[in-house]
Amino acid sequence: MSDLSQWPSLAVMAVIAVPPLCLLLVALAMVLRRSSAARRAAEEEAKDVRDAAARRFRRLEQDLTFMREFFQIFSTLLGELHSERQVRLIPGVLLKAIVQIYQPEVAAVLVKRDAPEGEPPENARLSVAALHSTRGTLRDGMEFRFGEGQVGIVAKRQQVMVRKDFDDDQLWSYERSRVTAEPAWDIVAPMVAGDDTLGVLAVSRPERHHDTEREVLEMLGRIGALTWKNVEAYRRKEVEAEVDKLTRIFNKGALLKRLQMALIDARKKGGKASVFIFDLDNFKVYNDTNGHVAGDRLLAKLAELVKDTVRSDDVFGRFGGEEFLLVMPGRTKGQAMTAASMVRKRIEEFEFEGGRTQPLGRVTISGGVACFPDDALDSVELLRSADTALYRAKQGGRNRVEPADEAGLNPV
DSSP, X not given: OOOGGGHHHHHHHHHXXXXXXXXXHHXXXXXXXXXXXXXXXXXXXXXXXXXXXXXXXXXXXXXXXXXXXXXXXXXXXXXXXXXXXXXXXXXXXXXXHHHHHHOEEEEEEEEEEOOOTTSOGGGOEEEXXXXXXXXXXXXXXXXXXXXXXXXXXXXXXXXXXXHHHHHTOHHHHHHHTTOSSSOOOSXXXXXXXXXEEEEEEEEEEESSOOTTHHHHHXXXXXXXXXXXXXXXXXXXXXXXXXXXXXXXXXXXXHHHHHHHHHHHHHXXXXXXXXXXXXXXXXXXXXXXXXXXXXXXXXXXXXXXXXXXXXXTTSEEEEXXXXXXXXXXXXXXXXXXXXHHHHHHHHHXXXXXXXXXXXXXXXXXXXXEEEEETTTOSSHHHHHHHHHHHHHHHHHTTSSOEEEOOTTSSSOO
């Protein structure tokens, strides 16, 4: 069959050589040719439309899947952050969410560390507090200065940056040459509260991409910073609620709570727990002679002195007025008596302001020691046993420590 492209020239020849019927056939063939080309063009256009629609549908499906999973992860994240009461655990919670959302090769949460003592505040550092890594040389605890490397630049500028931002940044090219351990981050977002940068979130080579991936990491950074501040404020309030304002040691409520915890632990382990309750001898005389302001200074100094004397796992606080309580988890009565005697001696030997005006010529204490389960089986009776021993110490001449009555449990 002849190529259709040759038909026009043949048609010219046919005008001369063939009858009118042939001319009609030639014209019909030309019309069919044009119609076939138009049909093919229409089919190709329709296919392009279908392919574009399919691509848009797949992208929409991917976006909906991403957003559905993101909200599930985000909901879990909010719940975990809301229940968190320790600042040091927040980076791990944030990292878990970042890994689930982005599925990156490397992800890290870095937190701010204040400048070492003697250095200016601007020498603050970022320390890797939580790390997910399948490759590279980044390690937990690694530090970067503010303004150094990608994370340092983001921390200093307090703005989200992506890889293109760094590639276009001449300062980044200079700083990058000084930070060889840092991976090439794709997205870095600061954790900012007020004017303070608390840390940085960083993601490298994410497997999952989304149009709002930059905004998502920025939002995680803001939520992380807000939670950080809230937990710090909560802890400060919690500490303030447990601390005696004058002496800066535990108050009565905090002491009773920790005593109960010590007894629960002793019961569980079949161990011991002892208490030492004491007060200042002739404190009214001291106040009358030296004044109440001097009396407050005496109480504060005594608290400081005892804190420096007892073990780090002991719990020491002001039980009320001039009365103090020392809770000693895991100590037998003999061990507790030794510790109590050390405290009494330390106070007796210290030159307190106005101490020489006291009836005994010095500031002294009297106290009683009781042990669980030897002297009592609960906190109320244990304190009562120690208080009874304290009364005997007063009756015996003061400036002494007495053990709980050994005649039996729960002495009256």
